Amino acid sequence: MRHVYNSAWAALALLLTAAPAFALAPVPIVIGPSRDGSLQDLQKKVDHLLGPGRVDVHTDFIGAHAGDPDPWFWVNGSSHLVSVRLIDRKSPHATVGWYTDLGSASETDAAHAGVVLEDWRLRGSRATVRLPATVTRFGFYIDHQGGDEPADQGVTARYFTNRKLNDAGPQGRGAVHEPRDGDMQALIFDVSRWLGPNTWLVACEYSDSGCEVGVSPDCSDNDFSDILFTVTAEGGPTPAASSTFGRVKALFR
Numbered sequence: 054m055r056h057v058y059n060s061a062w063a064a065l066a067l068l069l070t071a072a073p074a075f076a077l078a079p080v081p082i083v084i085g086p087s088r089d090g091s092l093q094d095l096q097k098k099v100d101h102l103l104g105p106g107r108v109d110v111h112t113d114f115i116g117a118h119a120g121d122p123d124p125w126f127w128v129n130g131s132s133h134l135v136s137v138r139l140i141d142r143k144s145p146h147a148t149v150g151w152y153t154d155l156g157s158a159s160e161t162d163a164a165h166a167g168v169v170l171e172d173w174r175l176r177g178s179r180a181t182v183r184l185p186a187t188v189t190r191f192g193f194y195i196d197h198q199g200g201d202e203p204a205d206q207g208v209t210a211r212y213f214t215n216r217k218l219n220d221a222g223p224q225g226r227g228a229v230h231e232p233r234d235g236d237m238q239a240l241i242f243d244v245s246r247w248l249g250p251n252t253w254l255v256a257c258e259y260s261d262s263g264c265e266v267g268v269s270p271d272c273s274d275n276d277f278s279d280i281l282f283t284v285t286a287e288g289g290p291t292p293a294a295s296s297t298f299g300r301v302k303a304l305f306r
C-alpha cells in the first residue's frame with residue numbers, strides 16, 4: 054500500500070505547488086479614459102460582448118475583492134486543451150502567447166511557451182493550444198511592438214497576465230503608483246456565465262501601466278482595451294476556477 058500513500062502525497066504536493074495566493078485587499082487599479090476616444094472604453098466593449106449591465110469593469114475583475122486570487126494564473130486541467138479567441142484589438146502589432154508560470158518567474162522557451170495568436174489574426178479568430186502535460190501553471194504573454202502610443206517609446210514590450218512578472222513602474226524604474234508590487238497589464242474577468250463554462254475575458258493594456266495614468270506623451274491611458282481575448286478550457290476541468298480553489302481549501306479544513 055505504501056505506493057498508494059506516496060501517490061496521494063505526490064498529488065497533494067502538486068496541488069500545493071499550484072495553490073494560489075489570495076489578495077488581502079482589493080488590488081488598486083486605475084482605469085483611465087482611452088486616449089483613442091470613448092468608443093474604445095473597456096466598459097463599452099465588454100457591454101457589447103456580454104450585454105449591458107452584466108460586468109462592471111471597475112469592480113468585477115479578478116483581484117477587485119479581498120480574497121480573490123492574486124496574482125492570477127491558470128492551472129493546466131486534465132484535457133490540456135485551451136482555446137483563445139481574439140475579441141478586439143486596436144493595433145495589429147501584437148502577438149499573444151502562452152507561457153509556463155513558475156509563480157515568481159516565467160518559462161518562455163519553446164518547450165514551455167508558444168505563440169497562440171499571431172499579429173495577422175483577425176478579430177473573431179480562434180486558436181486552440183494543447184499544453185504539455187508537464188506544465189502545471191500557465192498564463193499568457195502579450196508582445197507589443199512599440200510605436201503606437203507615445204509611452205511605448207518605440208520599444209517592443211512583453212507583458213504577462215501574472216502581474217508579479219511585470220516590471221514595477223515605467224520600464225522597471227520603480228513604482229510611481231499602486232499597485233507597487235507588480236504592474237497589472239491585464240484585467241481578467243470570469244465570463245463563464247455568459248460565454249460558457251471555464252471562460253475568461255482578458256483585457257490588456259499595451260502601454261506600461263506602471264507609468265503615470267493620463268493621455269500626455271509620457272503616460273499610459275490605462276484603458277485596458279488595447280487587446281481583448283477570451284480563454285476557454287476545453288473539455289472540462291479546470292484552469293484555476295474558483296471551484297478548484299474550493300477543493301484545495303477543502304483538503305485543509
Ligand SMILES: [Ca+2]
Pocket residue numbers: 219220221222223224225236261262263264
Ligand atoms: Ca512596468
Ligand SMILES: [Ca+2]
Pocket residue numbers: 258259260273274275276277278279
Ligand atoms: Ca491603452
